[in-house]
Amino acid sequence: MTAVDLPAVPRVLIAEADPWSQDLLKQVLLAVRCDARLDVCADGQQAATLLRDKPYDLILADWELPVIDGLDLLRAVRQQRRTPPLPFILLSSRNDSASVREALPLAPTAYLTKPLNMQALTQRLQDLLLNEGESVYCEVPALAPGMTLPGFLEQRREASDGAPLRVDVQAAVQHSLGPDGLDLKRLEEQVRTDPQITAVLIAAANSAGHHGAPVQTLHAALHTLAPGQSMNLILGLALKHNVVLGDPVLAAYAERYWQLSQDTADYALLLAHLLELDRERCYSAGILHQLGDLALLRSLEDWRRGGGELDDKAIGESLDTFGAAFGSSLRARWRLPLELRQLIAASYSLEGGVYARDALAVNLAAQMARLTEHEGLEALADGKTARLLKIGLSELTRIRKRPVG
Structure with a gap:
């Protein structure tokens, strides 16, 4: 099939068990055709049901699907004897010649082995979904009539894509x-x-x-x-939308939260070294503890692009009201380990009467990171966390002055 055979808006089925591979396939496909209608499922039985109910223009399926594997799914599609054949990209971690020979008689449009070659996958999708030289532009959808900023953020809290990127990937x-x-x-x-x-x-x-x-x-x-x-x-x-904040005010907020995360992580690393704790685990908790606020800023960019008004007061109120909730939702939805989530939570407050030493270290690191350059360390040295860790003013002073490396 060529691109000219496609409807104006193609419908694509992605069948992939791993949620992160699902997301990657979605992003690559939407980067080629941002207007595509996508159905995503995690096993072959769901895929077979969808194929009975809806007409598709392209299928991407993993061979190693549960219930019905991708090869059997391809076999069922080819038995329908559609003309021209329905494009079917078979993905697999099997790169041995026997597996390739097993799949080839079923005429997959492409057989791509994992980990995927992103360039090869993108080229295949362009060949199937676009005419030569064609590109598709999708406008940012306008906000629903009557939508308020709190209502918008409440909706986005459970669907946030996470934080903007700090690093040029x-x-x-x-x-x-x-x-x-x-x-x-x-x-x-x-x-x-x-x-x-x-x-x-x-x-x-x-x-x-x-x-x-x-x-x-x-x-x-x-x-x-x-x-x-x-x-x-x-x-x-890098293929996701709004990974770089275009609004200079939101970008400035993000820079402050990134720096707060970095300072907390660096102090946590140094404290963990001093206390003979797991340094990398403490560093991870520090670098992740502002994830919710950063994700919120990315959603505020969507609000602004959709036509919503935004000023410093609205940004501050949104962060105060929704920042922690965005973080909790993301950490739970992405299934970060409970132990790591508890350590991240320790950067904000300590709960209960018995405190793990790594939680105390991360809590103290966060307190140090929040100090301004004009604030001294005396109050922290006299505080509960430092006393429980038996860390004095001289040690905190050395940590504050010591570069991380």
């Missing part, structure tokens, strides 16, 4: 590629300051496709995921 990946492929150590150095990348990779490493102890740090996430998968997830984030 294309440059980060490019700097991490060497003659032997992706250098994970270099990639970690490039992206460890970005809360969104950190959260997504940790969440993906804890998804259904990976087993073992909960992953709570960026370092562990990069070594749990395949290098190609990590690279694809990071590059996929």
Whole structure:
């Protein structure tokens, strides 16, 4: 089938069990055809039901689907003997010749192995969904009549895509590629300051496709995921809308929250080193603790682009009212490990009468990060957290002056 056979707005079915791979496929497809109507499912039985109920113009399905696998799904589609054949891209982690020979008689439009080659996938989608030289532009949808800012944010709280990106992901990946492929150590150095990348990779490493102890740090996430998968997830984030804030006021707010996250993470790292705690875990909690406020700013950009009015007062009130709720919703929806979520929560307050030392360290780090340059450390040294950790003014002073490296 060629692009001219397609309707004005193509309908595409994505069948993929892993939620982060689902999201990546959606972003790549929408980057090619932002107007496409997408149906997404997690197993072959759901896909077969959708195929009976709706006409599709393209299917992307993983071979390793539960219930009915992608190869059987392709077999059922080919038995319908549609003319021309329905385009079907089969995705698989199997790259052996026997698997390829098994799939080829069913004439998949493409057989792409995981981790996906993003350039190859994009080119295939362009060939199938666009005429040569064609591109599709989608306007930002206007706000619904009568929509208020609190009502809009309440809706977005459960559907937020997370924070804007702090790091230029294309440059980060490019700097991490060497003659032997992706250098994970270099990639970690490039992206460890970005809360969104950190959260997504940790969440993906804890998804259904990976087993073992909960992953709570960026370092562990990069070594749990395949290098190609990590690279694809990071590059996929750049395809999402509003990953770079266009409003200078919102961008300035984001810069302040990024710096607060970075300072908290750096202090947590130094305190953990001093107290012989898990440094990377404490760093992760610090870098992630403002994720909700940053995600809220990204939603405010959507509000502004949809025609909503925005001023400093509205931004401040929105952050005070919804920032924490956005963070809690994201951490739960992305299924970040409970232990990490509890450590992040410790940056705001300590609950209960018995405190873990890493929670105390993160709490103290957050307090240090919130101090202005003109405020001294005496009150912190006399405070409950420092006393429980048995850290005095001299130690806090050294930590405040010491660069992280």
